[in-house]
Amino acid sequence: MPLSALVQGAAKHWWLVVLRGVFAIAFGALAWLWPGVTVLVLVLLWGIYALADGIVALITAFRWRDSGKPLWPLILMGLVGIAAGIVAFAAPGITAIVLLLFIAAWAVIIGVLQILTAIRLRQEIDNEWLLGLAGLVSLLFGILMIVRPGAGALAVVWIISLYAIFFGVLLVMLGFRLKGLRAA
Known part of the structure; x- marks a missing residue:
């Protein structure tokens, strides 16, 4: 079965998805290795991650094409990530619970957008589930942190x-x- 332009673009720029994953793994590993970090350091570390992830998502959105147009859920993911990173740097003194709720809201939004993107890709690629599962994990994580x-x-x-x-x-x-x- 021939690949659509969307899938061809995604396959051509596969390394951008890997780069987002590497940023997430690096952030997770640093947070795990430094569990006693202060809220300020956690805010800044998470801000760096959210900003980098948002920038890479925007680049990905404009390189992948869906009928000649950038992929809008990735554009929204990128903008949300960049905004989240800027807020983290602009207000680093926020409390742990506010940070937690901020991260939870970000995870819910990103999760929903990734599920929407996965649904779109599923129409193009048989048995595509990894992005949908990542979105579901984000969504469940965000809901757990809100509750x-x-x-x-x-x-x-x-x-x-x-x-x-x-x-x-x-x-x-x-x-x-x-x-x-x-x-x-």
């Missing part, structure tokens, strides 16, 4: 780091799957 905002600071750091690592691994897997499509 239980008073969790201990150490537990929150570990949950955030595990989420970021798992999310990153899924994106890396998706990126290499897209790379395989390029050869097909």
